[in-house]
Amino acid sequence: MEQTSQPALAQxxxxxxxxxxxxxxxxxxxxxxxxxxxxxxxxxxxxxWISRLFLAVGTALVLSGIVYFFAFNWAKxxxxxxxxxxxxxxxxxxxxxxxxxxxxxxxxxLLLSASVLTGVFMAVxxxxxxxxxxAYQLFMMWSVFILGWTVISNFAPQWILWLAVxxxxxxxxxxxxxxxxxxSEELIFVIFAAFNGLMLTLREVFVARGxxxxxxQRWVRILLTIVALLPLSGPLLVWVLESGGANNALKLSAxxxxxxxxxxYAFYRFKVRDMWSLAAIALSVCIILEAAVLDLxxxxxxxxxxxxxxxxxxxxxxxxxxxxxxxRRIISVMEADHV
Amino acid sequence: MRSKIMIxxxxxxxxxxxxxxxxxxxxxxxxxxxxxxxxxxDPRSLMQGDYMSLRYAIERSEAVNAQKxxxxxxxxxxxKTDENNVAQFLRFHADEDLQAGERxxxxxxxxxxxxIVPDSxxxxxxHAKHYENAKYGVFKFDENDKRLLVxxxxxxxxxxxxxxxxx
Numbered sequence: 001m002e003q004t005s006q007p008a009l010a011q012x013x014x015x016x017x018x019x020x021x022x023x024x025x026x027x028x029x030x031x032x033x034x035x036x037x038x039x040x041x042x043x044x045x046x047x048x049w050i051s052r053l054f055l056a057v058g059t060a061l062v063l064s065g066i067v068y069f070f071a072f073n074w075a076k077x078x079x080x081x082x083x084x085x086x087x088x089x090x091x092x093x094x095x096x097x098x099x100x101x102x103x104x105x106x107x108x109x110l111l112l113s114a115s116v117l118t119g120v121f122m123a124v125x126x127x128x129x130x131x132x133x134x135a136y137q138l139f140m141m142w143s144v145f146i147l148g149w150t151v152i153s154n155f156a157p158q159w160i161l162w163l164a165v166x167x168x169x170x171x172x173x174x175x176x177x178x179x180x181x182x183x184s185e186e187l188i189f190v191i192f193a194a195f196n197g198l199m200l201t202l203r204e205v206f207v208a209r210g211x212x213x214x215x216x217q218r219w220v221r222i223l224l225t226i227v228a229l230l231p232l233s234g235p236l237l238v239w240v241l242e243s244g245g246a247n248n249a250l251k252l253s254a255x256x257x258x259x260x261x262x263x264x265y266a267f268y269r270f271k272v273r274d275m276w277s278l279a280a281i282a283l284s285v286c287i288i289l290e291a292a293v294l295d296l297x298x299x300x301x302x303x304x305x306x307x308x309x310x311x312x313x314x315x316x317x318x319x320x321x322x323x324x325x326x327x328r329r330i331i332s333v334m335e336a337d338h339v
Numbered sequence: 340m341r342s343k344i345m346i347x348x349x350x351x352x353x354x355x356x357x358x359x360x361x362x363x364x365x366x367x368x369x370x371x372x373x374x375x376x377x378x379x380x381d382p383r384s385l386m387q388g389d390y391m392s393l394r395y396a397i398e399r400s401e402a403v404n405a406q407k408x409x410x411x412x413x414x415x416x417x418x419k420t421d422e423n424n425v426a427q428f429l430r431f432h433a434d435e436d437l438q439a440g441e442r443x444x445x446x447x448x449x450x451x452x453x454x455i456v457p458d459s460x461x462x463x464x465x466h467a468k469h470y471e472n473a474k475y476g477v478f479k480f481d482e483n484d485k486r487l488l489v490x491x492x493x494x495x496x497x498x499x500x501x502x503x504x505x506x
Contacts, residue, residue: 074463075501083360087353094349102341111345121356129363130488132445132456145355148348152341179412 014040021050070124079128086124090117108155115146115161143169154214160223163199167227171196186238189253192231193260200224204272218276225264225277229284232260240291261285273334275327281321289319370479373418373442373486374425374496375455377474391470391491392463397428398446398453407453408429413475415443423496425475443484457488462501469501 012018017038023033070082093114100107119142126138143166150162174180174188205225207213235253238245246254261281268277293315301308355447376396397403397418415432419441432443447454462470477498480486488500 074468080360087356090353094345098342098346101344113487113491116350118352118356125356125359127461130457130461131363131459131486141355145352149345152344154341175411197413 016040076217081127082124083121086121090114090121093117102153102155102178103268107152108158110129111149111153112155112158112161115158117147118142118145119165134172134176135175136169139165139169139172139188154212154259155216156214156220163227164198167192167195183247184249186235186247186253189231190256193253193256196228196231197260200228204267205209218274221274222276222280225268225280228260229280232257232264233284233288237286237291240288240295247279269330275331275334278330279327282327286319286323290316293319363487366479366481366485367489370481370487372424373420373478373480374423374475374492375478376425377476377491389497390459391467391473393458394475395455395476397426397444398427398455402428402430403453407448407451410446410448410453412448413445414448415445417441418444425496442480443488460488460491466501469499473499 014036019028019033019036019040022028024028030038070077093110097107097110097114100110102108102111117140122142126133143162146162146165153159171188173192180187191279200221203215203220208215218303231253234257235250239250239254246294261284264277265281268274268281294312295310297308297315301311303310378394378396378399393421397416403416410431417429417432418426419429419439420426426444427443437443444455446455460470460473460476469489472493474494475492475496476488477490477492478486479489490500492498
């Protein structure tokens with residue numbers, strides 16, 4: 001690819017600093033500066049922000065009111081009444097979603113509410129009919145029921161709900177149905193890493209292919225990156241901190257963890273350059289290093305704790321300074337490349 | 340198009356949810372009553388808000404203690420009801436065919452302790468005093484040994500009914 005010496009105008013990000021600099025150098029007039037700043041940071045932005053805040057708080061209060069109503073009148077409301085009223089609410093949400101269509105946020109939020117209510121129904125169902133069924137079954141059914149809606153929703157929060165439900169299902173299923181032997185318990189890290197890694201990969205593939213503007217939001221990427229990093233760093237932390245030797249399952253999970261960190265780093269450093277994700281990866285590595293240093297110091301100085309904590313503090317300063325220096329260097333390299 | 344798929348899926352989900360209700364109601368209406376004796380517990384320590392932890396006498400019976408070592412984390416035990424509909428432990432189930440009157444009861448085993456689920460009974464907050472002296476867990480079993488905990492019973496094996504929720 002041919003590299004131009006001058007970056008295209010559209011590639012330079014506009015922000016308050018840039019506008020102020022242009023004004024300070026006399027390139028634009030006072031009016032132009034005011035206009036540009038108003039364009040970049042609209043004056044009514046706080047209004048939108050506070051309106052959304054009220055929407056969220058109001059929704060939360062209404063929902064908790066409903067929950068308390070049911071809890072307090074539990075014995076007075078007949079079981080079928082409880083279940084049909086939840087189904088009524090579910091039906092209303094779907095009717096609204098159909099009316100507003102799924103292309104609009106209002107329709108998507110109503111579908112999300114319907115998905116939450118499906119879970120509420122199953123929780124109440126499990127409380128009325130006490131079968132002693134394992135909890136993983138509830139989350140499994142919930143995940144299966146809302147999968148179809150999630151696929152057609154084109155709505156990132158709907159996917160986040162589905163991911164949360166499915167992750168809980170995987171964890172409970174491993175514990176209650178897969179019934180792993182003690183020496184293979186740690187393989188759950190691999191399962192979590194594979195599932196969430198797959199979801200992150202799908203997200204990047206669909207965004208790269210285009211046509212998924214609803215998915216092309218940075219918070220989705222950073223959230224998925226963090227969720228994928230947790231099961232990757234988990235086995236490494238356990239291995240470092242647990243004094244008893246590692247079994248094969250833990251070694252395998254740790255190997256997956258190291259490879260996963262490497263893949264994520266390579267992807268977000270060279271393929272899609274994203275500082276937030278790189279910072280999350282760096283933080284994860286810092287935490288693992290911290291644990292390693294703590295373990296080393298604790299075994300070396302277990303009778304002189306003061307010295308141990310002093311050295312630990314110095315090591316912490318060192319590790320995080322290195323990480324910050326490294327991230328700053330990447331930023332300057334990226335800025336030089338205008339990415 | 341997407342809205343139509345959404346409605347189609349909704350129909351399936353409503354069908355599944357209501358079939359679930361139908362299935363459980365069938366057990367309640369047609370199932371046979373089986374009482375499980377509760378092990379004596381200190382009620383105050385086990386009443387927490389709106390549920391009560393249950394321990395069943397069967398879990399601690401000598402026969403269970405003698406045979407539990409070979410059992411896995413989840414399994415079934417074979418029970419039979421006596422003349423008062425109270426369940427008695429016969430043996431752990433090992434895929435053999437059941438004799439007439441024998442039923443399967445699911446159990447969990449953790450740290451060498453056998454528990455029967457559900458091991459808690461849920462009720463409205465403030466109703467704890469009605470259930471303090473419960474002696475039996477009242478189950479309904481259908482012909483496939485699917486079971487539901489439908490209530491608790493007192494010493495006379497009568498199901499405890501909270502008639503006035505205000506009290």
